[in-house]
Amino acid sequence: MIALDPRSKLILIAITVLFSMLIPTGIFTCIWIFLITLLGMFLGRAWKTLRAAFLFAALWLVSVYVLPQINGTAHTSLLVWLGLVFKCYPCCMLAGVVIGTTQISEFMAAMAKWNAPREVVIPIAIIFRYFPALKEDWNHIREAMALRGISLSPICFLKNPSVVIDALYLPVLVTASKTADELSASAITRGIENPKKRTSRLDIKFRLIDGAVMLIFLIVFAVAQVMTS
Template sequence: MMQKEEQKGLWLDPRTKLLLILLCVFCTMTAPSLLYEYGLVLFIFILGAVSGQIKYAGKGLLLYTLFYLLTIWVMGSMTGSLRAMFIAFLGLFHKVYPCGMLAGIVLSSTKISEFLSAMNRIHAPKKLVIPMAVMLRYIPAIQEDWHFIKDAMHMRDISPSVSSFIRHPVMTVECIYVPLMMAASKAADELSIASVTRGIENPKPRTCLVQIQSGLADAFVILCFFLYWMAAFVWKGVF
């Protein structure tokens, strides 16, 4: 058996990661203030750093910090309908961003074999497991195709940026969206065929090189997120 210590960073049970996403959703739903949501993103950054995703987590924290400061500036400087429009957009952003950031860390640190074995442990229905397993492999495949598309665009002196879209909107759309949609459709078909070929629909119990079991690290991380969620109710006046 492969030991969890051989993997890069902290290893968590895939079932724990799904529970963390659920707790993160509860935290954003009951968040009493922007400061509370910033603390939640900071928690997610720490989790990503100890899980070996420090570069991704650092970029996520930096981006959220910029939007956090922008929100404070909008609330203190703008007035009227323009302020209401920005507040509505930024309010939705603050609710969705922590969950998306945590989901990105989960996708980057979870192997498909581990996920399938964990779902088999809890007897999850195949109709739920199979689409999620394909999604775990689908997103990295699309990211690879995106890098190839950017290289091809640079060869034609086209940059996938906002300025390029403003100067050459039709050509930029043609060089980005058309090949990306074609690659996405082809990748979906190939991944579905590969999954069936590898026996993803096999009703027998799956095996995995990594021992799928919850440990002290899983319990500690879940407890931290749960206590932070409870803090939204206990210390409402603090945040």
């Protein structure tokens, strides 16, 4: 298992965004997903990264084997939807790996070394903590719904839409608002608004592995740019 500087991860996200913008969807998209999968496995997020890769593979097989068999409006709708998914999927997949393998303290220390504006760093730091907390609350809501015999299946929603809405959407909205307030209070308590320069005991610096990983992604990006131009 390896460890990357949080700044390297942000640079990889920027490279992936450029890749999605400039490289047409094709075999290089599959290669890019493969690179992200390897990166996620080496960073210690193997199962979730493999699951995302398998989902991408399933969607790719649909585009190759199922899409040509469909005609008319359904073909156009599915084509547009898959095109959007294939453009966004590498960015979302890598963002999931980055968020899942980066601690807030590491991120804040890295941004302090970059002298990044606090107006940018603080919202991103809150986002890093917000989604895991929201996921935990979502699991609690699902368990409470299961105890009441309410499921999230389309059949249950069609039978009792008002019950599902009351048991799902209202608690999610209330919990999301409460979680945001709690995270804001926690951040203020920890001195996130302190105007002085932040110090940290973490050893945040670029290493050889950071350069090697970024070089691999840049080489694949350059080759894809040349091959598709």
